[in-house]
Amino acid sequence: MVTTNRIRNVAFLSTYPPRECGLATFTQDLVQALDAFDGLIKTKVIAVSNGEYYNDQQVMAELSQNDKSSYLQLAKKINESDIDLLVIEHEYGIFGGTCGDYIGELIKNLQVPVITTLHTVLPNPSFKQKQVLSTLGAASIKVVTMARNTMKILQNVYDINAGKIEVIPHGVPFRLLEPRDKLKEKNGYASLNIIATFGLISPGKGLEYGIEAIAEVVKDHPNTLYLILGKTHPCIKNEQGENYREKLLDLTHRLGLDNHVRFIDKYLTKEEIIYYLRLCDIYLTPYLSKDQAVSGTLAYAVGCGRVVVSTPYLYAQELLGDGRGLLAEFRDPNSIAKCIKYVLDNPDKKREMELRTAKLGQTMLWRTVAAAYFELFLKLTGDSKNAGTKVS
Known part of the structure; x- marks a missing residue:
């Protein structure tokens, strides 16, 4: 895809603080690290909500976790927005339905290219778990995994094209402390x-x-x-x-x-x-x-x-x-x-x-991990929202 020097608007679909879970913390850390870069990426969050209250300028919208109609409404809202790329932080138990299959309602109605970041990769999934992740993989222009040992699993179990898979490690914060x-x-x-x-x-x-x-x-x-x-x-x-x-x-x-x-x-x-x-x-x-x-x-x-x-x-x-x-x-x-x-x-x-x-x-500090995501986003975001859905 052709890249330009315009600002790319990237939204992250994930749990988010004040929700108390590791995925929420991960997304907050990644967004903050990306925002520390000058220039071409502007981040927003779509918070997967299970009754939490959000009063954060970073949160552009909420997805009601267990309301199937909310997934369709969110697809419409994203399609009508200036979002260039949606990053889905995927974990079983975060999205509604059987094994989180409500996410399929969003995917099939979305006109914006998607990256899926995987926080769980099961070598022996149930039929439904496999179906959900395979659907996400097929719809995504890239699938990010945090461990190299999952690459073969994604290819052999979930039928995800090897060319889609990117390995970017889990980020960790840095603090100066006493000995x-x-x-x-x-x-x-x-x-x-x-x-x-x-x-x-x-x-x-x-x-x-x-x-x-x-x-x-x-x-x-x-x-x-x-x-x-x-x-x-x-x-x-x-x-x-x-x-x-x-x-x-x-x-x-x-x-x-x-x-x-x-x-x-x-x-x-x-x-x-x-x-x-x-x-x-x-x-x-x-x-x-x-x-x-x-x-x-x-x-x-x-x-x-x-x-x-x-x-x-x-x-x-x-x-x-x-x-x-x-x-x-x-x-x-x-x-x-x-x-x-x-x-x-x-x-x-x-x-x-x-x-x-x-x-x-x-090598796992957030500034290094965010730089890898930053380069990936710039590489993938072009001028056409619909272009990305056809990349394999």
């Missing part, structure tokens, strides 16, 4: 080994295995504290209340770990997340699903140059290769404990892993 020892001292942790996990809490996070692992670790390293940072996922809380958190608390007490496991029950700001990551010695992700293609929390930990101990889900395998962390077996607290103890017993190896991780983290 770890100083941060520990300020928080009363000066003599402790700090293990941390953050994010919205749900059974799929496998935190019970992390707690059981700590019971083994403290036998050799009694000065260890495991911080579990985050509130219960809103969807889990609506369906099950605080059952999972209460089971974790009961397990902690039963194992005699009340002085070694601490729950911080709140939705953390980006500043708080980075603060705790910079303070910790090891970041732990004992997730249960081997198919998890992206993890924003793991990306943040890598961005902060922290040693990571993780179960070997897809994204962890990709980010923690080349000596950047340690992979433990799924649902195996002894394996997790063995990895943690190796790091604590070998400070020189820990430092080597941190340096390798920090080097990768530098």
